[in-house]
Amino acid sequence: QVKLVESGGGSVQPGGSLRLSCTDVGNTYSTGFMTWFRQPPGKEREGVAAFYMNTGTIYYGKSVEGRFTISRDNANPTVYLQMNDLKPEDSAMYYCAAGWRPYSGSWHSPSGYTSWGQGTQVIVSS
Numbered sequence: 001q002v003k004l005v006e007s008g009g010g011s012v013q014p015g016g017s018l019r020l021s022c023t024d025v026g027n028t029y030s031t032g033f034m035t036w037f038r039q040p041p042g043k044e045r046e047g048v049a050a051f052y053m054n055t056g057t058i059y060y061g062k063s064v065e066g067r068f069t070i071s072r073d074n075a076n077p078t079v080y081l082q083m084n085d086l087k088p089e090d091s092a093m094y095y096c097a098a099g100w101r102p103y104s105g106s107w108h109s110p111s112g113y114t115s116w117g118q119g120t121q122v123i124v125s126s
Helices: none
Strands: 004-007 010-012 018-024 033-039 046-052 057-060 068-073 078-083 092-100 113-116 120-124
Touching: 004 092, 018 033, 018 092, 018 120, 033 078, 046 068, 046 078, 057 068
Parallel strands: 010 120
Antiparallel strands: 004 018, 018 078, 033 046, 033 092, 046 057, 068 078, 092 113, 092 120
């Protein structure tokens, strides 16, 4: 059963912007982290940005801090990832994750999540 649906990926030139969306289809998740991960071909999945729904606290990976912004629309409910000043190294499949297990470790550990979207591709190239 699909619970998280991502959209918004595409191809953009360096310096460009994209906005990714992750919709919690069944409004299943209201606590814990909703997090964006990315995985370039042949590399490990990396935590990009997280929204902690219990408090509204936001976390960013070092490689995207200052360029990416995560936000949540509680009415939908949808988590967005606004990506600005994109670089070729940002190219990857981007995944939304939720269903975080408390005490499973840091927000950027993929093993801490029980639910994943299907992914949306981002390509940054001139």
